[in-house]
Amino acid sequence: MSPSIPTGPFVGRPVIAALAIMALMLAAANLRGGLVVVGPLVMEIRNSLQISASAFSLLTTLPLLCFGVMSICVPWLTRRWAPQWIIIVGLMVISLGVGFRLLDNFALVIVGTILLGCAIAVLNVLIPGLVKAFFPRQVGLMTGLYSVTLSLGAGLGVYLAIPLLEQFDNWRYPVAMWAMFPLLCLLFWLPMLKVKSVGRPANPQRISLWRDKIAWAITFYMGLQSFYFYSMATWLPKILLENGLDAHQAGTATALINLVSIPFNLFVPILAAKMANQRLLVVGTFVVSFIGIAGIWWHPTAAPMLWASLIGMGCGGALSLALSFFVLRAENTAQATALSAMAQSLGYLLAALGPVSLGLLRDISGHWQWALLLLMGLQLVQLTSGWLAARPIKVRSDQETL
Secondary structure, eight states, X not given: XXXXXXXXXXXXXXXXXXXXXXXXXXXXXXXXXXXXXTGGGHHHXXXXXXXXXXXXXXXXXXXXXXXXXXXTTHHHHHTTSOHXXXXXXXXXXXXXXXXXXXXXXXXXXXXXXXXXXXXXXXXHHHHHHHHHHHOTTOHHHHHHHHHHHHHHHHXXXXXXXXXXXXXXXXXXXXXXXXXXXXXXXXXXXXXXXXXXXXXXXXXXXXXXXXXXXXXHHHHHHHHHHHHHHHHHHHXXXXXXXXXXXXXXXXXXXXXXXXXXXXXXXXHHHHHHHHSSOOHHHHHHHHHHHHHHHHHHHHOTTTSHHHHHHHHHHHHHHHHHHHHHHHHHTOSSHHHHHHHHHHHHHHHHHHHHHHHHHHHHHHHHHSSSHHHHHHHHHHHHHHHHHHHHHTSSOOOOOHHHHO
16 A cells, blocks of 8 residues: 555544444434435325425425535535534534424424525535545445435435324324434544544635536536436326326335335445446446336336336436545545535536426426436436546646646
């Protein structure tokens, strides 16, 4: 091993390394559960707060907009405070935001949703940079574990909602769990304050990647894979129901998207870190995603579980690959954070358009064919951006490009 290659702050310190892994994974587990838990509780929440379906939709669409707006501010935060402190504050704000969503006043519920979305956006951007800082020689494995934990957190949020509702006969109990969980995670993050972040310069400078072609390719790849995932997660049940499947079949197919993605969340980053370029992975994720959506377009009832499984493979692989690009294409932690901020800011703003645009096409045309054709066309654009992002070239900041 070359002495010039950073080895991270945990060399010869296995106990603190294990603690750091737990801290990172527990933080990741908080990034979806508090959002998705409201999905299975839609009728109970609407009846309790006496709100319409469109008002309830704000609880799921506002966080995506917060992701887009807040992500771009994270590099500014990291130039002023240590990332460990930012994550600790972020976890507390997640707890506060979920707590507000337990109240009877809908205006305060919206305030809580905005707080929750902004805090999650900050952690979304910070964690890939901390993976590079803490574990520079294990970025593939750690990115895979992070991606798996994201999916598991989302899965727990959905799958525990109804059992907890039935156990306590009150929708606030499953939601409250996600207000308490971040506070438990603080026990693992407080010791991290003593860890010096490798790669963070003593006098951090502003890093801008807006003129870098690789950064733009990664941004489009991140945005289009999110567009695809949130569109499918939102509309696949309705597409299948309108084509004659029952609610149980439609729900099972939609659940498969998250379940099937988990092994791809883990193994794609590990493979990506071992490859000189990642074009084979880009093509592979494109093929399964395209076949899945083409199957829904061609004959949704012919093999709905197969189509959903292929979509899940593609979504899991593409998300993990996008997260890997943040680390693999950056020279240091500061660049990784700036790249993550740029890609997630614009990417989630693009993703927020997905469910809306597909629903609009459905309303205009009276069927789902044009909406599904749009997704297939955007898959080709995603393939192109991924092909460019997969080149073994590091991003360069504006001052380096000049």
